[in-house]
Amino acid sequence: GAGVSQTPSNKVTEKGKYVELRCDPISGHTALYWYRQSLGQGPEFLIYFQGTGAADDSGLPNDRFFAVRPEGSVSTLKIQRTERGDSAVYLCASSQRGGRRETQYFGPGTRLLVL
Amino acid sequence: QKEVEQNSGPLSVPEGAIASLNCTYSDRGSQSFFWYRQYSGKSPELIMSIYSNGDKEDGRFTAQLNKASQYVSLLIRDSQPSDSATYLCAVLNTGGFKTIFGAGTRLFVKA
DSSP states (O other): OOOOEEEOSEEEEOTTOOEEEEEEOOTTOOEEEEEEEOTTSOOEEEEEEETTEEEEOTTOOSTTEEEEOTTSSOEEEEEOSOOGGGOEEEEEEEESSOOTTOOOEEOOOEEEEEO | OOSEEEOOOOEEEETTSOEEEEEEEOOTTOOEEEEEEEOTTSOOEEEEEEOSSEEEEETTEEEEEETTTTEEEEEESSOOGGGOEEEEEEEEOTTSSOEEEOOOEEEEEEO
C-alpha cells in the first residue's frame, strides 16, 4: 500500500512568513510523529499524536510551532513568524498503534528553506 | 551530555569487512533501541530493533545491547558498497512516546 506522504516536498519562504507542512500517514496508523532534521544531525523529535490528540509535544521548540491532527489521519505542522534557524528537513512518521516495539515508517520529508 | 551519542565518523571499511557502529545513551529507563539507515537525501529506514540484553541477528546485521553499560552497537558483516550510508542509533525514552536519535555515523564501504 501507499507509504507516508508529505507535501510540499520543498518550501522556500521569507523570514517572518507563516508555513504549513502536511503529512498523510499510512492508512490505519493511529500514531503519527513529527521530526526536524538539520544537516549533519539526526532527526529531532517534535511531537507525537495518538489519534487526534498530542500525547507528547515536548519537542516543539517554542510557541511559533503548532501541529494538529483533527480527524486522526492527516496532520499539519504550522510554523508562525518563520526564522532562518527553522530551515531544515521536516520528517513525518507513522506507526500502527504507537507501541514501544513498533516500526516507525518515515515519509520523504519537506525541505524548508527560510530566506 | 547528549542523550544519544554516536561517533560521527566517517568510518571507512573495505568491501567484505565487518563494520562496527557504536552508540551510548543516557536514559537508564529506556527499553527500546533501534538502528536506522539513511541514504543521502533520503529518509531514515529501520534496519534493526533490540529490546533485551545480548545479541540479535538478522542476515548480515547483528545488534548488541548492554543496558548496564547503556551501550548499543550494530555489526555489519560482509560489508557491501551499497551499505554506504549514515547509520542512526535511536532510543525510545522511558515515557514510551519520544524517540531520541543520535547524530549518526557515516559509513563508507570501499569496493
